[in-house]
Amino acid sequence: MPRRSDLQKIMLIGSGPIVIGQACEFDYSGTQACRALKEEGYEVVLINNNPATIMTDPAMADRTYIEPLTAETAVKVIEKERPQALLPTLGGQTALNLAVELADSGQLDRYGVELIGADADVIKKAENRDLFKEAMNRIGLAIAESVHLKNVGEALAFADIHGYPLVIRPSFTLGGAGGGIALNKEQLVEMVGTGLDISPIKQVLVEESLTGWKEFELELMRDHNDNVVVICSIENVDPMGVHTGESITVAPAQTLSDLEYQVMRTASIAAMREIGVDTGGCNIQFAVEPDSGRLVVVEMNPRVSRSSALASKATGFPIAKIAAKLAAGYTLDELTNDITRETPASFEPAIDYCVVKIPRWDFTKFPGADQTLTTRMKSVGEVMSIGRTYKEALQKALRSLEQGYDGLMDPKSQESGELYTSLDQLKEALPLPRASRIFTIADALRKGLSSDEIYSLTGIDSWFIDQVLHLVEFEDKLRLAEELNEEMLWQAKTWGFSDSRIAFLRGTEEKVIRELRRRYSIYPVYRRVDTCAGEFEAYTPYLYSTYERGAVETMAEQPSANEGSKGKVIILGGGPNRIGQGLEFDYCCVQAALTLRKDGYRVIMVNCNPETVSTDYDVSDCLYFEPLTLEDVLNVCHEEDPEGLILQFGGQTPLKLALPLLEEGIPIWGTSPRDIDRAENRREFAVVVDKLDLWEPAYGIAAHRSEAREIAARLGFPILVRPSYVLGGLAMRLVYTPEELDIYLQSGPPINSANPLLIDKYLEGAVELDVDALCDGEKMVIGGIMEHVEQAGVHSGDSCCVLPPYSIGTQQLKDIHRQTELLAHELNIRGLLNIQFAIHGREVYILEANPRASRTVPFTGKATGMPLAGLAAQVIAGASLDELGFTAEIIPDYYSVKEAVFSFSRFDNADIVLGPEMRSTGEVMGIDSNLGLAMAKAQLAAGTPLPVKGQIFITVADIDKPQAVELGRSLSRLGYDLLATRGTAAALRVAGVEVKEVKKISEGSPHMLDFINDGKVDLIINTPAGSGAFSDGKCMRQQAVHRGVSIITTMQGAMAALEGMRALQHSGMSVQCLQEYYRGSSPSS
Amino acid sequence: MVTDPSYRGQILNLTCPLIGNYGVNEYDFESALPQVEGLLVKEYCWQPRSWRARESLGTMLDRHDILGVEGIDTRSLTLHLRRAGTMKGILSTIENDPAVLQRRLNDFPGINARDLVGEVTCQSAHPWTERSPEIVTPVGCRETGFVGENLHVVVYDFGVKYSILRSLANLGCRVTVVPCRTSAAEALALKPDGVLLSNGPGDPASYSDIIPIIQAILGRVPIFGICLGHQLLGMALGFSTFKLPFGHRGGNHPVRELASRKVNITSQNHGYCLKLGEETGATVPTHINLNDGTLEGLENRERWCFSVQYHPEAAPGPQDSTNLYKKFVVMMQNKV
Secondary structure, three states: OOOOOOOOEEEEEOOOOOEOOEOOHHHHHHHHHHHHHHHOOOEEEEEOOOOOOHHHOOOOOOEEEOOOOOHHHHHHHHHHHOOOEEEOOOOHHHHHHHHHHHHHOOHHHHOOOEEOOOOHHHHHHHHOHHHHHHHHHHOOOOEOOEEEEOOHHHHHHHHHHHOOOEEEEEOOOHHHOOOEEEOOHHHHHHHHHHHHHHOOOOOEEEEEOOOOOEEEEEEEEEOOOOOEEEEEEEEEOOOOOOOHHHOOEEEOOOOOOHHHHHHHHHHHHHHHHHHOOOOEEEEEEEEEOOOOOOEEEEEEEOOOOHHHHHHHHHHOOOHHHHHHHHHOOOOHHHOEOOOOOOOEOOOOOEOOOEEEEEEEOOHHHOOOOOOOOOOOOOOOEEEEEEEOOHHHHHHHHHHHOOOOOOOOOOHHHHHOOOOOOOHHHHHHHOOOOOOOHHHHHHHHHHOOOOHHHHHHHHOOOHHHHHHHHHHHHHHHHHHHOOOOOHHHHHHHHHOOOOHHHHHHHHOOOHHHHHHHHHHHOOOOEEEEOOOEOOOOOOOOOEEEEEOOOOOOOOHHHOOOOOOOOOOEEEEEOOOOOEOOEOHHHHHHHHHHHHHHHHOOOEEEEEEOOOOOOOOOOOOOOEEEEOOOOHHHHHHHHHHHOOOEEEOOOOOHHHHOOHHHHHHOOOOEOOOOHHHHHHHHOHHHHHHHHHHOOOOOOOEEEEOOHHHHHHHHHHHOOOEEEEEOOOOOOOOOEEEOOHHHHHHHHHHOOOOOOOOOEEEEEOOOOOEEEEEEEEEEOOOEEEEEEEEEEEEEOEOOOOOOEEEOOOOOOHHHHHHHHHHHHHHHHHOOOEEEEEEEEEEEOOEEEEEEEEOOOOOOHHHHHHHHOOOHHHHHHHHHOOOOHHHHOOOOOOOOOOEEEEEEEOOHHHOOOOOOOOOOOOOOOEEEEEEEOOHHHHHHHHHHHOOOOOOOOOEEEEEOOHHHHHHHHHHHHHHHHOOOEEEEOHHHHHHHHHOOOOOEEOEOHHHOOOEHHHHHHOOOOOEEEEOOOHHHHHHHOHHHHHHHHHHOOEEEOOHHHHHHHHHHHHHHHHHOOOOOOHHHHHHHOOOOO | OOOOHHHOOOEEEOOOOEEOOOOEOHHHOOOOOOOOOEEEOOEEOOOOOOOOOOEOHHHHHHHOOOEEEOOOOHHHHHHHHHHHOOOOOOOOOOOOOHHHHHHHHHHOOOHHHOOHHHHHOOOOOEEEOOOOOHHHOOOOOOOOOOOOOOOEEEEEEOOOOHHHHHHHHHOOOEEEEEEOOOOHHHHHHOOOOEEEEOOOOOOHHHHHHHHHHHHHHEOOEOEEEEOHHHHHHHHHOOOOEEEEEEEEEEEEEEEEEOOOOEEEEEEEEEEEEEOOOOOOOOEEEEEEEOOOOOEEEEEEOOOOEEEEOOOOOOOOOOOOOOHHHHHHHHHHHHHO
């Protein structure tokens, strides 16, 4: 059956903010779905509260609702839009849960909305462990023994029968949140307790552990005519016990014979049919006992998942796009394979290469957190690489991570002396699944441990260990050879060794190896991901590099689509997601690519992040799935010889390559790397600021510790300290006393003249503003000005901000405009410029300037309706702002609020205090014509809703007490009950505001934590006073996060929240789509 | 694939770049011996790692004096074969001069000059009882209560894959394998309930002497043809054949079953094909390859026969079509 003509309007649910466990792979799937459904002529209604995704760009869906993902708002959207169908399978667990809620409450029936892609019963059957077990038993597939329970006692009874270790999985949580492995009774009691808390249905699954078994995943698609195809098999290098999102994985499976694989394939198809996934994608995980081949089904996701994004990128089969079309009525054989253009989508991709995925963790952002990998996701991003062999792909993936690895060695562990030196230490470390275990394995092999021994310590299949062994052995050859001859260099490159790793082993510079390669003419060939292992002609230029002597396949021999009337442009992507550099930059790259393509350029994308939209082969004219290192980018440039290369959209990753690329003679478009350096380098920037007669906070640069102390004394506390050249405020701290400074100097990053420490005077109580501006070399136009709700000092990525500013005077805004213009011209900006200002008293200070796309560009773009990244790309390519018709700042007549979203609940012991170092993983947006309601929407979207009634706990610094009294009075009038600690309570009482006093923790039980624990507190307002309060409030903040209680840490935030609560009580929320907001707005200057 | 008699006389170029990872074991053999002339791989794994491995692929090839070559740019070779079609090839570890090799290649008449089927068929009729190893069907997907017991199937061995025999044995059939040129009278004297025409190597047009045998059996007992068996059955029913440019190889070919419109992913290995549109009488096409629209299956109910071009026994490849063996059993039962 072709597309359904009884549907006209289809609603899609997005996955919301990026959190650990549910990241931008759903941005990718959701965006594909939007495009696929529009392509079929449907009107697409989208609800998603994530401003950073390209999915919520007004050009993607027809009606884009950036509204909280709650049943209440979803119903409002349904009521307003009246879609005929709801497609919930492309927005991750969030969308699926919301759809089930809507179905169960009868709202879908009420409005006659059909759930397409999967129905509620199917979702339940796949996600409810008991139903799933029954279903698998019916078709004779084994699954692990398990029990669903609602209290700790039942867990202990189960443990008595089955023993330890036991796996704990809370029901219906994202990415296995709250899950883990209990090795003993104590751990079981603790984990079951926590699990029950965070499960939305207060239910936990305890099951026998399959730890140490081999783990596999299959990605399947099915249409309503019951055609099933298996898109990809994925094998986890780490055995069971480590979440598949935490594991190094390889596609296709490497250690299964065809027979074993086919058995698994047949089982997965039977499972999909039995569960009844009607149309679309699904993913099934299997465990295999290594010594017997016993096959056990682990779990199944009846939707597009993280692994489907990986499988799509690994095979070239666009799972989400096809899933959307299947949901709209097509069958697989009615759709064509984009890549071959003549064969149907009802086939199974054949892979003649090897794909490796490695997760990226940011443990440094969560000091104190347990770094052992478990069944719970802790990684924040991932890289994928493609090579002809596992060895090549593995080494490419390692350098794609951008964590300083250029091969099988962790330079950080060498520097910090963490290198395990003795065999005993290595043997002790190997059984622990850690982020660095691949390096530990390499070290153990170097020390002479055998593959079999390592297998018995790690449970990692010996085949994978053998591969590392071959590489480690070859490293010795490279090191010991008298001369690095052509033969040996070819061999090294074929096995994926980077120039810099070879250089390290030969004791020379990367450049020397590069020269040597040029002399021998050793260059990679670029091969196509063609879904068919060469069987058919492929039309889509989705490429990876490999070294193959005398290979014939080059781009020249391949058919190529759009040659581009205006020439070739390379856009460098952002690499793996990490805290501080995520989806926002991918958004910019994608918008830039789409815009330049429309303008007639041939756009070439280079990136290595499989989760993103930028690595969808549909987005660019040519996609190179490659690491973003100097070597790999230079190779692409050598192959393509582009007219220009754009690096200001991908965040810090491409920016780091700016100067080296320039030195190699690559034509870099946009603001020149020298000017970029002038802005990023603190000393040079100070010269710029001085020259323009602008103000910045007093500062100093320290090359050693004593100098840091001198500077601190000169500036006076509090101060902000950070290493130079950082993104996301890594290792940035607010320091209040000399003692704190000493602690930082001892435990912080090493300081020397190459890596000096920047020390800024901290402007206490200042209001921070973020400005995104565009400049074409002549004209400067402000894209948007955002006012931070939190005071300066909280990292801009973590703070809540509002566009347009709500408390800044016209005079100061004018001044900001003037200063931005001055800087834009002085730095010869061509493209985007982001500046952070602080207003302290009446003075405007410049905190920093970033001559590139910033994290806020997607938000600014959506708040104003201007595609800033696209415009910037056009400017970079030579257009003037006048030509583009963007000549004046747009100041909307509604408010947009951006709120940060954290993943603290992933890390049991991490300290959650906000500071200058960015730690949020995602963001949400709330829009309303009323500031308070916009604020309330953002809070609701962030999962910390403002209460309309109940108890509010207030405890503030002395300096804030007068304002707190006003706040308390208003809250009391609105009908809230107030709780406060002694000091704040006294101040409130004096002013005649009724309040209940609560003990501090030191004053004994029942104290404030008990109140929070008992669920008696609906909102916390806590402002820290100096350094003492920063650590004092820690317990309370942690408790609040743990219990999901909203907490506001600044008086500004509290006043804004007050407006929100007032508005909520007064009128409640209404919904409106972006397209409607923009209609009402017009440019003004 | 290495032991599949259909590959007799061929040099096999594998697109999968990593080969040998899980070694070999005799339970997965498709015949008693490796059948290929040579094996080309990108990266060979010298140390197989699998609980089922009995020896490494290399050791096995060595034992049978078959040349395996690693380090080949198999993708470039694949693209070349796709563009130029399958061709003669030569491997040498002694002669380095391409011109000499080229000469020898030119002098080589090609494998179709050989009676490949005659080389691989069994020497005398014999029974087959071995079933598939346990692992083939995960617990529960295993058939229970489906019986083809007391049915006797005579299998014409044109180079039969053991998996075909195992598939019949799994269903409880009594199986007798007979040499490829066993006369119809001899075969029918065994009182079979059905006859299976097996897969095999080479150009079906070279085996016209077998066609009369099939024609003599047609209509007497149910016939099921697979791969070469399908082509020969088709020829017996009046089809002609043609050579595909580079054949259908691999385990991912989508085939539509015309009656249900359902798509099965199939295991394929053939270089020749029956011409679609040459059906006569009650013969109908039943399956079509979705990649190129060629004929993949036919049926003639009046004459109790059906056949498929692909391999329902999988091994290697997907197990989507194993129900065809059941269909054969039903056909035999209904006849009785």
